[in-house]
Amino acid sequence: IRQNDADGALSLGAALWRYWLVRGHFEEGRSWLARLLGMPAATRGDLEASRADVMTGAGHIAQNTGAVAEAEQHFQAVLEMRRHLGDEAGVARALSDLGWIAWRQCDFPKARRLSVECLTLTERIGANHVAALALTNLGAAALFEGDLDEASAAFARSSVLRAEAADRRGVAFAHTFLAWAKCRAGDLN
DSSP states (O other), X not given: OTTOOHHHHHHHHHHHHHHHHHHTOHHHHHHHHHHHHTOXXXXXXXXXXXXXXXXXXXXXXXXXXXXXXXXXXXXXXXXXXXHHHTOHHHHHHHHHHHHHHHHHTTXXXXXHHHHHHHHHHHHHHTOHHHHHHHHHHHHHHHHHHTOHHHHHHHHHHHHHHHHHTTOHHHHHHHHHHHHHHHHHTTOOO
């Protein structure tokens, strides 16, 4: 940052945001990512993909600290950048992130719309890990709308895709939601 090396700074931020998130260093992560995104050189057109990576991290840290509106702003900007870059996998991930935020805001129709768009795109490009995220979003919306069969089916499918990607944390997350749906349905087996 002191040397105004936006490329290096953004690359470092894109690599570190998951560490700050998983380790619970939310304020440290938010502060550093904001500094990186605020660098004048970080707005260069050739750094748009790196900026989107950092902004994705900022969105995840924000939503995990309850700053859901801030996270939505970050993810919406990421979606626009990824579309501008023609990055379909990045578009899918941004749609998934926005679907999760819509679910957190209890806007289930919006969560469904974004997640269906994401799922359609991921199935076309073969991005199964992101498809699993979209399925979790769809399952969560169905769960809170009371369609427990749809929720269970979405969570089960998400779990399979996450297992194929060796995403143990994601499998546990999908199983937690699946158990919640089954309990609400009275299926305690």
